Structure formats: C-alpha cells, structure tokens
Amino acid sequence: MRTPRVLVLALVLAALLAGTAVQAQGPMLHDVRPGYGVTKIGWLSDYHAPLRGTRADTRVYYLDSGEPGPTAVILGGTHANEIAGIAAATLIVERAEVTKGRIIVIPYANNSAASSIDDVRPNITTWSIETESGTRIFRYGDRRTREADQGPDPEVYVHYPSGYELDPDEARNLNRAHPGKADGTLTQQAAYAYTQLIKQENAAIAVDMHEAGTESRLANMLVANPKNLDLAVIAIVELELKGVKMNVEQSSEEFRGLSHREWGDHTQAYAYLIETPNPGQSPNIVDPDVVNDPKFPLAMRVATQLATVEAIFTAHELVLGERPQWINLPSYDELVQNGLGSYLR
Amino acid sequence: MRRSISFVLILLSVLSLAAMAVAAEPGQPILITSAGQSADDMILKVMLERQFGNPVDRNPLAEASEVEGHQTLLLAVGVSNKGLGAAGINLEQEKARLTSVLDAAKAADCYVIMVHIGGPSRRGAGSDEVARLVAPYASKMIILADSNQDGFFDELAKEHDAALEIVESRNDVALIIADLVK
Numbered sequence: 001m002r003t004p005r006v007l008v009l010a011l012v013l014a015a016l017l018a019g020t021a022v023q024a025q026g027p028m029l030h031d032v033r034p035g036y037g038v039t040k041i042g043w044l045s046d047y048h049a050p051l052r053g054t055r056a057d058t059r060v061y062y063l064d065s066g067e068p069g070p071t072a073v074i075l076g077g078t079h080a081n082e083i084a085g086i087a088a089a090t091l092i093v094e095r096a097e098v099t100k101g102r103i104i105v106i107p108y109a110n111n112s113a114a115s116s117i118d119d120v121r122p123n124i125t126t127w128s129i130e131t132e133s134g135t136r137i138f139r140y141g142d143r144r145t146r147e148a149d150q151g152p153d154p155e156v157y158v159h160y161p162s163g164y165e166l167d168p169d170e171a172r173n174l175n176r177a178h179p180g181k182a183d184g185t186l187t188q189q190a191a192y193a194y195t196q197l198i199k200q201e202n203a204a205i206a207v208d209m210h211e212a213g214t215e216s217r218l219a220n221m222l223v224a225n226p227k228n229l230d231l232a233v234i235a236i237v238e239l240e241l242k243g244v245k246m247n248v249e250q251s252s253e254e255f256r257g258l259s260h261r262e263w264g265d266h267t268q269a270y271a272y273l274i275e276t277p278n279p280g281q282s283p284n285i286v287d288p289d290v291v292n293d294p295k296f297p298l299a300m301r302v303a304t305q306l307a308t309v310e311a312i313f314t315a316h317e318l319v320l321g322e323r324p325q326w327i328n329l330p331s332y333d334e335l336v337q338n339g340l341g342s343y344l345r
Numbered sequence: 346m347r348r349s350i351s352f353v354l355i356l357l358s359v360l361s362l363a364a365m366a367v368a369a370e371p372g373q374p375i376l377i378t379s380a381g382q383s384a385d386d387m388i389l390k391v392m393l394e395r396q397f398g399n400p401v402d403r404n405p406l407a408e409a410s411e412v413e414g415h416q417t418l419l420l421a422v423g424v425s426n427k428g429l430g431a432a433g434i435n436l437e438q439e440k441a442r443l444t445s446v447l448d449a450a451k452a453a454d455c456y457v458i459m460v461h462i463g464g465p466s467r468r469g470a471g472s473d474e475v476a477r478l479v480a481p482y483a484s485k486m487i488i489l490a491d492s493n494q495d496g497f498f499d500e501l502a503k504e505h506d507a508a509l510e511i512v513e514s515r516n517d518v519a520l521i522i523a524d525l526v527k
Contacts (some may be wrong), residue, residue: 219468226431232386237395240515245491247466248384253430 027057028115031136032090032107032140033345037097037328039064044106047200048193049183051307057192059109060197061093062104064078065325068299070204070316071162072324073197073269074309078174078208078259080141081120083127083290084301085209087138087340088309091302092329094345101324110174110190112149116142121280127291127298129341136344140280140290144172145303150186160184164256175208178186178262194259198267203326205312205324207271208259209305211278214285214296222308225264226250231319232272235311244307244332271318274308276301303335349425369456369484371525372416378404379473380443381429385421385463392519403411406442408434409449417526418450418457420483422476423467436471441476458522459483459507460496462515464491473497479503485525487518 003163009331027043034041040062045052076089089107096103108114117125119142128137147153153168160181170176172187180192198206212218224232229250236248251261264271277296291298306329317323366433375393380426383404390403404411404492405428412418420443429435433444450457459479461467480486480501488498493511512518 219466221466229384230387233384233391236388237391237515242391243514245464245514248388249425250384250427250431252427262473 004107012305021046025099027039027055027111030108031138033094034061035094037063038093044193047196048189051189051193055115056186058108060104060106062096063096064099064102065098067100069324070322071102071104071201072102072205073104073111073203074207076209077108077114079109079119079143079210080110081143082211082278083140083176084211084298084305086277088209088302088305090326091343095207095343096329097328099231099325101328103326112145112146112292113143114139114141116146124280124290126159129344131341131344133345145187146171159257160188175259176257178257178259179266187300195266198263198269203269205316206271207309210275211272211281212275213282214277214279215282218275220246221244221275222248223260223273225260226272227264228270231264231270231315234315238311239307244304246308272312274305276304299335299340302340303332307332350435369454370454373526374415375401375417375419375526376407376411376415377401377403377419378407378446380422380479381421381424381472382432382439383423383463383467385423385424388458388515389419389421392515393522394522396406396519407446408444412446412449412453412455415455418455420459422459422461422472422479423463424471424475443478451482456484457482459486461492461516462489462518464489476501483507487512487521
C-alpha cells in the first residue's frame with residue numbers, strides 16, 4: 001500500500017519541529033526561589049556572551065547589601081551529582097540576606113551536567129524534599145558536561161594553558177577546565193566565564209562546593225590555594241570549636257584545572273573548595289539514599305557546607321579585617337535537627 | 346663481701362640518678378614541625394597560639410639546628426603528597442629530615458610529643474611509616490580517637506613505652522599540650 005503524501009509530509013514536518021525544539025531549549029531552569037536577600041538575577045553569559053542560548057548558561061544570583069565590604073562568589077553544582085553544594089547554594093539564595101559586602105551565588109555551575117544523567121547512578125535522576133509549600137524536586141545530574149552539548153571527547157585532553165594532559169572525558173569536567181578559554185570547548189568557555197566573573201566583580205573570596213564518596217580521603221575536606229592556606233587552617237579551627245570536624249589541604253602543585261588552584265593563581269580571589277561525603281558517590285553502597293542516609297543525611301552535608309563558608313568568612317575577618325556578613329540562614333544545629341525542608345521555601 | 350654489696354648499691358644509686366637527670370621534661374619554648382607535610386602542624390600552631398596568646402615557633406621543614414633553644418618538640422604526623430610536592434621533597438627525604446631533627450632533640454634533651462589529628466584520611470602506608478619512625482623518640486603521644494580506630498597507636502605507644510592520650514577533638518589536644526608545658 002502506498003503511504004499517503006499527506007502522512008509523509010506530516011512526518012517530515014514533525015521531524016523538523018522536533019529538531020528545532022531540541023535546538024531552542026537553551027539552559028535548563030531549576031526550582032530556585034529567590035528570597036528577600038536577592039537584589040539582582042543575571043546569567044553566566046553576562047560574563048561571556050557566546051554562552052547565551054547554550055546548555056552551559058546558568059542563573060547568577062546577587063545578594064548585595066549596599067554597604068561597603070568584600071565580595072564572595074559561591075558555586076554549587078560544578079559536578080551536578082554533588083547535591084549538597086547545589087542545595088546549600090539554593091538555600092543561600094532563598095534565605096540569606098547580606099548586611100555587609102556582597103555574595104554572588106551560582107547553584108548550578110555546570111548547567112549542562114545538571115541536564116544530564118549520572119553515569120554512575122543512572123537510576124537517580126532527581127531528589128526531593130518536603131517543604132511547607134509542598135514537595136520540591138531537584139535534578140540529580142552528572143559530573144560532566146553532556147557529550148551532546150560539547151561534541152566527542154578528544155583522544156587526549158590537554159589543559160589550557162598549562163599543557164597538563166588528562167583523560168579524554170575530563171574535557172567535559174568543569175573542575176579540570178579552569179581558568180578556561182574564551183574560544184575553547186563549551187566547558188572551557190564556562191570556566192572562562194567564571195574567571196571573568198571573579199575578576200570583574202573583584203571577588204575577595206571564591207568558594208566551590210563539592211562532594212566526594214563517604215570513604216574518600218576528600219570527604220569533609222577544605223582545599224585551599226597555597227596563598228590562603230593559613231586562612232583555611234583558621235577556618236578549620238573555628239569549625240572545630242563549633243564541633244564540626246573538617247580536614248584541610250592545599251592545592252596540588254602539578255594537578256591543573258581545578259577551581260581552587262586556578263582561581264587563586266589567575267585572579268585576585270582567595271579560592272577554596274569544600275567537600276562533604278555523599279553516599280551516592282560511594283561505589284560500595286548499594287541503592288544509596290542521597291537525601292536521608294542515616295549517617296550522611298543531606299541536611300548535615302548542607303549544614304557542613306554553610307558552616308565552612310561561614311568559617312572562611314570569620315577567618316578573613318580575623319586576618320584581613322573584613323568579611324561579607326549574612327543573616328537569616330539556619331545554624332548547623334538547626335539544619336541537622338530540623339532538616340533541609342524546614343528552610344527551603 | 347660487705348664492700349662488694351656497698352659498691353653495687355652505690356653504683357645502682359648513681360645510675361638511677363643519672364637516668365633521672367637525662368629524662369626530658371616538657372616546657373616552653375615549643376617548636377612545631379610537620380612529620381609528613383600535611384597542614385596539621387599549622388592547625389596545631391593556630392590552636393596553641395589561641396591557648397597561650399603568644400606566637401609559637403613552627404617550621405614544617407625544621408632542620409636539626411633549629412631544635413636548640415626549644416624545650417619541647419611537637420610533631421604533627423600525617424603524610425600529604427600535595428604537601429610533599431609543595432615542599433619539593435619526597436617521602437624518603439622527609440624521613441631523613443625527621444631522623445636528623447629527632448636525633449638532635451634527643452641529644453638536646455628536648456621533650457618530644459607525637460600528635461596525630463588528621464583522622465582516617467591521614468592514615469595509610471606513608472603516614473604509618475612516619476609514625477613508626479617518630480614513635481621511638483616520643484615521650485608522649487596525643488592522638489585523635491578518629492585516627493586510632495584500629496588501635497594502631499595503642500600498639501605503638503605500648504611498644505615504645507610512651508604515654509598515650511586519646512582525645513575526641515583537636516581542641517583537646519591543644520588543651521593537653523598547654524597544660525603540659527606551662
């Protein structure tokens with residue numbers, strides 16, 4: 001039987017529209033509900049125009065006190081499966097008010113990765129929290145930029161500008177792409193935009209919030225660029241006095257592309273990276289609960305991230321005489337006791 | 346016979362007095378150094394300075410010549426490959442430095458305290474090797490409970506007859522040391 005011409009035309013039209021719809025999608029938007037503290041919302045592409053319309057573009061939230069003081073830039077979601085950073089950044093946007101200086105927050109730093117599926121835990125695509133306004137659902141993404149957004153991996157990934165060689169799929173790892181390249185891959189361009197953001201906003205402090213497997217050496221670690229290791233140590237001591245145990249380490253000399261190394265080396269900012277333990281990243285845990293694990297609940301991991309940022313701010317005030325000041329965030333004990341859902345809007 | 350016994354008694358007394366005389370005593374000033382190049386020695390310095398309200402000498406790469414003039418040598422045990430890399434040395438060079446510093450401390454009658462506050466992430470083959478190197482010189486070991494989950498430091502202290510204190514927090518370490526050297 002011959003296929004009717006109308007049907008063929010309809011099928012062709014549908015295919016064309018489907019292709020057009022995929023290209024028109026642009027950056028994924030997430031459920032982030034700006035609170036009273038947010039004074040401006042922008043885009044990462046404001047710092048590098050070619051990102052506009054791509055999957056890598058992402059929302060940037062400004063909490064400006066209007067009072068003199070230093071600027072801190074805080075990223076979550078460099079790896080979109082490391083959800084404590086995303087949740088902590090979201091909580092800052094939704095609850096914090098800044099009374100001195102400025103805080104600039106990017107909850108989904110690698111937004112292409114957020115739209116992807118974690119290749120280690122493909123069965124976990126979202127996580128949810130019960131709040132006063134109902135069930136809130138968030139993406140559980142992948143560590144790396146989607147291959148479809150960037151193209152195939154090279155045979156060898158060579159870090160720019162150091163020339164350090166890494167495995168091919170690290171070409172899609174934002175935390176191996178800093179300080180970035182204006183005309184590089186999508187991931188390199190996103191990294192370049194963050195370097196421009198830190199420079200143009202004259203950030204004094206830059207924090208990248210991450211997670212690691214529960215048995216990893218990196219779990220509960222604060223990593224600092226060597227130029228601010230002493231400040232990181234003071235932050236650790238401050239945390240210890242509050243009953244929060246973290247270790248401290250400095251950036252590796254030879255391992256390049258990481259935020260704490262490259263932001264600290266290429267900008268004026270004192271750069272830090274925080275790691276908390278995520279059961280979703282532990283290969284020996286079968287069927288992990290990334291929100292309500294009894295030993296590593298998300299609320300405690302978020303509390304640790306926020307407490308560490310606060311300790312960094314305290315260290316800066318002790319040594320350098322100034323810090324951004326924020327209010328209305330729950331304390332460590334409040335978050336651990338009452339849960340994340342009590343504070344997300 | 347009576348003379349022999351008297352001679353032996355006198356000899357034993359002299360030897361006892363000699364032994365008492367060489368036993369090191371904790372006190373100030375303190376020199377802090379790293380044993381493995383983790384940043385834990387820096388943490389100790391910050392915590393002790395808070396206790397004392399005064400600066401405490403610290404050199405993560407202290408040499409034997411720096412021991413002189415210090416009554417207590419504090420070593421923060423924990424190997425960090427990043428720290429070793431930043432210092433431009435490897436583990437063998439670090440161990441050689443530590444041996445030379447510890448020999449100098451022994452010769453100078455310096456009280457040696459071994460500290461481990463890095464928890465499980467600062468345990469492993471390298472860190473344990475360094476701990477075994479330091480242990481024979483240590484009069485005291487102050488160890489975070491998290492660092493000793495396998496009882497490694499219990500065994501080490503027993504083997505070398507060192508006084509061992511297991512603590513729950515790093516701040517407890519600072520309090521113990523401050524009390525010891527006052």
